[in-house]
Amino acid sequence: MSYYWTSKTLKNQRRPKNRGPSLLLMVLALALLAGIVVLGFSCRSSSPATGSSRSGTEAKAIAAVIEPPAEPDNVFTWTIGNGDTLSAIFDRFELSRNAMYQILSSDEALLALDVLRPGHVLTFTLDEESRALSEMELFVHPGKRIIYRRVNDSGFEYEEIILPGIWDQELLQGEINGSFYLSAIAAGLTEGETATITDLFKDQLNFAREIRAGDRFQVIRSRQFVEGEMTGQSRVEGVRIFRRNHLHSAFLFEDGNYYDHKGESLVRAFLRYPTQQRYRVSSSFNPARRHPITGRVSPHNGVDFAMPTGTPVLSTGDGIVTRVLNHPFAGKYIEIQHGGQYLTRYLHLHRHLVRRGQRVKRGERIALSGNTGRSTGPHLHFELHINGRPVNPLTAKIPMASSVPRDKMALFNRRVGDLVALMEPSDEQVARSVSSEARPDSI
Ligand SMILES: [Zn+2]
Secondary structure, three states, X not given: OHHHHHHHHHHHHHOOOOOOHHHHHXXXXXXXXXXXXXXXXXXXOOOHXXXXXXXXXXXXXXXXXXXXXXOOOOEEEEEOOOOOOHHHHHHHOOOOHHHHHHHHHHHHHOOOOOOOOOOOEEEEEEOOOXXXXXEEEEEEEOOEEEEEEEEEOOEEEEEEXXXXXXXXXXXXXXXXXXXXXXXXXXXOOOHHHHHHHHHHOOOOOOHHHHOOOXXXXXXXXXXXXXXXXXXXXXXXXXXXXXXXXXXXEEEEXXXXXXXXXXXXXXXXXXXXXXXXXXXXXXXXXXXXXXXXXXXXXXOEOOEEEEOOOOOEEEOOOOEEEEEEEEEOOOEEEEEEEEOOOEEEEEEEEEEEOXXXXXXXOOOOEEEEEEOOOOOOOOEEEEEEEEOOEEEOOOOOOOOOOOEOOHHHHHHHHHHXXXXXXXXXXXXXXXXXXXXXXXXXXXX
């Protein structure tokens, strides 16, 4: 009983009380007389505590006087800032921890809420009658949103909304002056793109010793736009490095792998299995699975191998450790980024053996398997993502071969020709921007 009383009181504290209509009209008239144009009011207003989240100080000062009359009081947003955690945000809005755990439970298949970054936006919708959380949206960028919807009292399901947008290609080039890293950044490449490039050539080129002033580089980079807005997603499609008499090249093909101009693979092969021995598959990859414990639709974005706790877990490819975390449902887990296209995850671990930021080799021990988080027995849950989407790790096409297959060579040569045409200075079309229609969609 007292809970309801409390929640009602708190609800009223969330935002300023509505002023009487006469006061509102008076203020509106004054504002009009003074010729103030109030811009940027979003119909999803933020709560008073979050004043900094969307509107500037100017709008905040006005917001204290005028409450937009049609504003729904059951929807509010929060823009993630440095150091924000999901639990602190739930506390701030006085949302129940129970609802948070229910959302984290549905997020186990996605783990999208584990790395909230500044600029991501959370939108909460309360049920108008019960005032319980009915929906939470995570806005990652204009091309990617995730909606967690309540399906019943005990839980949520998620929907991931991914828009393909348009990928615009551009040529970035320069001469080496100082290090490759500094020259690439000066040419407009990001740190991530520069790391992708040095990684691609790591077997054939020592960037610290073999690159000299006067060497040149060319990069075709494409960036994603959704409804005219840049999403922050980009990929390196082609690279040429001219080092005195040597040419080093890399071209991204439709299978998601990089090859040199002769079609030889630049990505080292992956292991199919993340363990030395094969173990029984106790649950296979199934995007439409019902969760064995909760009964709700909950995609199984990986494959489970039954194995005793303490079994060494191996990284299936060379890469950089991007997450070493502990999740209430996924348990202790590790994520590894392998170049720009591939990512692997290893869940329910007993112990981590690597740190975030560490470089690992294919076959390197990264953890001991376990039974942590929500788990029905000792097992390893293994995921493989290609271009941001989970795929079946047991059947996905991964770089096991060392060159472009013979029957794809003609297609590959056309692709190289297209990219090189963008790089050639003689070509009138060394365009800053080229329509994405020219490139295969599947990349
Ligand atoms: Zn699993």
